[in-house]
Amino acid sequence: MTRDEDVLRQVLEAEAAKVEVRPDALAAIRARTARRWRWLPFGAIAFTAATATAATLVVVALAARPAPDHTAPDPGAVTAPATTPTPAPTPPATSAPPAAPPASRSSTSSGTASASLAVYYVGEDRGEPRLYREFHRLPAGSSPAEKARAAVTEMLAQESADDPDYTSAWPSGTRVLDVSVEGAGATVLLSAAPPDDLAGQQLAWTVAAALGGDPEVRVVVGGREVAKLRKAAALDTLGALWLIEPQHGTTVARTFEVHAAGTVFEATARLTVRKGRTVVTEKTVTLSAGPPARGEARITLTLAPGTYVLELYAFSAADGSVQHLDDHTVTVR
């Protein structure tokens, strides 16, 4: 045994020693984190003290990755379509490219049993935790219970959100043991109870997206029911402005569509495209409906190859401050 262990150590050591890293790695990381400094020049102008909003604005950035068989209805996000009809910037799921996958972390595999499922994460909107949604391509069967299980498993996986601004309210190590569906409700067997309401809402919205409608979600831990969950009101729960496409971390073609949805004052949002600290372009985005309805908008951008940060936000009616920002880093090839 000791001898086996030594051999394994040697092999691992030798195998690891073959790996060299790219010389520009730190610069690449810095380029991606630099966007967190965007508020320094910007905020000096835009931020004033008051934070009262007249409107709720939600920008959702969703997957640029194709979602051809996406079937998760998401009644809470009424303006987000169930499918993304934009020309897919990444190869279609059926082509199963063996090499050089797009930069997107969740590159698609050839289309056997996988589905693009909505997973809810926690982001910050004006200092308040709110739910944001990503679509992840996950291995899942076709039944609602299997889809719900796949989506909840992904939600509980540590750091599974594509957008580094999104986190989970669930402690790491929580596992889903089973999901069953009875009628309009679902029972989820977990290894631990939701630590707080926010975690419960993350679960309720994720399960509801997989099943459709507004199911009652029973949480069972160790044979005991510990919670009965329902989606809370969208306005109090979801991030106000959602940038649906392109999703964080994806690679898109030079001409691509930006898809936004939300409920904002005068149905007006703003899109700023930055490269490093330079503003490349700014656009006013007029959503199809104003409060209390949720409007949406699609605009087409053409950018030179490079890495950009797309920021979608709204101005406060009270004081003109920037609100409800959702931003995604996107590579144009």
Added chain:
Amino acid sequence: MTPTVEGWAADEAVTHLFAAHYRPLVRLATLLLHDSGRAEEIVQDAYVALHGHWRRLRDADKALAYLRASVVNRSRSALRHRQVVDRHLALARPVPDAPSAEAGALDALRHDAVVAALRALPTRQREALVLRYYLDLSEADIAATMGCSRGAVKSHTSRGMAALRETLERSS
């Protein structure tokens, strides 16, 4: 690490942690994934995420644990997405790497046999073995990194070793 860790801004933290851990983490991810390009992307993603979480971590040891767990988790997820493609390619694929001059006492063929056997293991068994025999982590640290119990680590490790034993013994 330095005593001023708590005063680091997220940027400084990334710079320090990059210098200390980036290469080993890329090597770790490569052992888990057998794809150094993808491994590097995953580790960069982990650093970007760390940057966003720094306010809550503020501790170099916790940050390393976070990076490790993040890399293992992201590798697992990348593997899962790749599995279907890989199954189709497995038969057509040639021996993945050229023999290494650094294989030391082992000749190249035996080295490759062990690497191939490791690659054939279930994901979690491979994770447990790599974390233990490459990073020399304790059982508790492996459990934290993999997000499972120590009992599960024991069982993954012993099953993984059992599966490798025949290949290893031929190699020793």
